Amino acid sequence: AQSVTQLDSQVPVFEEAPVELRCNYSSSVSVYLFWYVQYPNQGLQLLLKYLSGSTLVKGINGFEAEFNKSQTSFHLRKPSVHISDTAEYFCAVSDRGTSYDKVIFGPGTSLSVIP
Amino acid sequence: EAGVTQFPSHSVIEKGQTVTLRCDPISGHDNLYWYRRVMGKEIKFLLHFVKESKQDESGMPNNRFLAERTGGTYSTLKVQPAELEDSGVYFCASSLGRVEQFFGPGTRLTVL
Numbered sequence: 651a652q653s654v655t656q657l658d659s660q661v662p663v664f665e666e667a668p669v670e671l672r673c674n675y676s677s678s679v680s681v682y683l684f685w686y687v688q689y690p691n692q693g694l695q696l697l698l699k700y701l702s703g704s705t706l707v708k709g710i711n712g713f714e715a716e717f718n719k720s721q722t723s724f725h726l727r728k729p730s731v732h733i734s735d736t737a738e739y740f741c742a743v744s745d746r747g748t749s750y751d752k753v754i755f756g757p758g759t760s761l762s763v764i765p
Numbered sequence: 766e767a768g769v770t771q772f773p774s775h776s777v778i779e780k781g782q783t784v785t786l787r788c789d790p791i792s793g794h795d796n797l798y799w800y801r802r803v804m805g806k807e808i809k810f811l812l813h814f815v816k817e818s819k820q821d822e823s824g825m826p827n828n829r830f831l832a833e834r835t836g837g838t839y840s841t842l843k844v845q846p847a848e849l850e851d852s853g854v855y856f857c858a859s860s861l862g863r864v865e866q867f868f869g870p871g872t873r874l875t876v877l
Contacts, residue, residue, distance in 0.1 A: 654807075682864055693769070693870035694808075694856060701864065740808065744864070751796065752821060753866060755808040 652677040654741050654756035662762045663731055671726040671759045673715075673741030683724045684742040684753070685715055694740070700724065711735070736763045767791065769869035771857050777875045783845040786872045790839070790859030797840050798866060799832060800824075803853040814840060847876045 657672045683700040698709025705717040715726045724741060741756040770789045778784050790797045799811040812822040816837035834840040844851055854873050858866040
């Protein structure tokens with residue numbers, strides 16, 4: 651069975667500082683990897699995804715993530731955060747096999763950007 | 766292009782009552798999914814439609830939940846009778862292909 655771990659439930663960071671949100675997954679099969687963001691009172695929005703190819707994936711709003719197969723990680727980074735980045739961030743996986751429609755989510759990391 | 770829409774945005778009902786949630790996917794998206802997030806827990810998959818057919822309903826918690834997708838367009842998720850533990854946020858998503866899912870804003874359900 652697949653699972654996703656997000657080690658930090660809450661991450662406070664000062665504006666313009668860098669941030670890394672950690673994500674580890676476990677799966678016995680090859681996976682697709684995603685980061686979703688939920689801004690206050692809004693739905694889930696896809697930030698970025700890893701399907702294949704380059705392990706460094708760039709997404710919207712200046713975010714990027716690096717897939718590390720040996721460490722089964724997919725950490726999300728941004729070099730300089732803004733107040734508007736305050737939101738909840740979800741790491742997610744789906745497998746490449748017959749059930750890859752089902753997305754498995756991590757518990758979420760709440761990012762608070764402090765002015 | 767309109768995104769995935771969900772109605773209502775909030776619903777407050779009493780234990781034992783019935784509630785129906787509606788999801789309108791992006792036009793042309795054959796795949797439609799339901800997920801829910803119970804307070805303090807992860808977002809969990811409930812089921813997947815391809816057009817009007819249920820492809821995978823392995824995440825449906827019990828037979829109090831009934832999902833339908835009429836004519837392969839909008840979908841409804843009915844909870845009857847609602848229990849306290851059904852409280853949470855119910856998300857709908859749709860996709861054209863089988864990888865990137867587009868999510869709606871969710872329906873926040875509170876069962877008192």
